Amino acid sequence: MYRVGIITASDKGSKGERVDESGPKIKEIVSSFGYEVVYYKVLPDDKDMISSEMKQLCDENVVDLILTTGGTGFSKRDNTPEATLEIAEKLVPGISEAIRSYSMQFTPKAMLSRGVSVIRKETLIINMPGSPKAVKESMECIMPALNHGIDILKGSANECGRK
Numbered sequence: 001m002y003r004v005g006i007i008t009a010s011d012k013g014s015k016g017e018r019v020d021e022s023g024p025k026i027k028e029i030v031s032s033f034g035y036e037v038v039y040y041k042v043l044p045d046d047k048d049m050i051s052s053e054m055k056q057l058c059d060e061n062v063v064d065l066i067l068t069t070g071g072t073g074f075s076k077r078d079n080t081p082e083a084t085l086e087i088a089e090k091l092v093p094g095i096s097e098a099i100r101s102y103s104m105q106f107t108p109k110a111m112l113s114r115g116v117s118v119i120r121k122e123t124l125i126i127n128m129p130g131s132p133k134a135v136k137e138s139m140e141c142i143m144p145a146l147n148h149g150i151d152i153l154k155g156s157a158n159e160c161g162r163k
């Protein structure tokens, strides 16, 4: 059972101006796939706060997977991809490419999410857009491949079962 950390990046959410529905949506979905949510926080859209929180979760081996929601768009306070890249050791572009590509069937605005996916130490980090609808759609796409990716990252699998 892999351990998941959820970070909702939202100025409104962190000030209590809006109830976070997206973090709980992530929790509902990962739990249904057998993952254990061990960390959940709503943070303001502050690059340094987001990156230092993620860095600690990776470096202290608290979680195997960090899923973020929010802060991937074009507004001045959208900083989640930059916070993520700041602590990245390896890039995993395919996951974010897949999220955007899959999401285009729901809305052409999917191309406006700048979310990235990266690895730091033995933790995979994936950015998703902010709305609960976008979270649900993004996770539909990534969940089927996620477990295998984390298995390889943790060294508990080393081949893809291809013929």
Ligand SMILES: Nc1ncnc2c1ncn2[C@@H]1O[C@H](COP(=O)(O)OP(=O)(O)OP(=O)(O)O)[C@@H](O)[C@H]1O
Pocket: 008, 009, 010, 011, 012, 013, 018, 019, 020, 021, 022, 023, 045, 070, 071, 073, 130, 131, 132
């Ligand atoms: N965490 C969330 N929980 C519930 N709804 C959300 C959440 N994040 C976004 N939404 C929905 O998606 C819309 C667009 O979100 P957007 O990312 O532009 O955030 P915002 O409302 O401008 O502010 P903030 O970045 O402070 O959350 C919101 O108006 C809201 O309806």
Ligand SMILES: Nc1nc2c(c(=O)[nH]1)N[C@H]1C(S)=C(S)[C@@H](COP(=O)(O)O)O[C@H]1N2
Pocket: 069, 070, 071, 072, 073, 074, 078, 103, 106, 107, 109, 110, 111, 112, 113, 114, 128, 129, 130, 131, 133, 134, 135, 137, 138
């Ligand atoms: N699957 C999916 N992806 C989506 C959306 C959506 O509704 N569904 N919304 C888009 C919109 S409208 C924006 S502006 C960007 C960035 O969202 P964020 O700023 O909340 O991270 O994500 C995009 N990605």
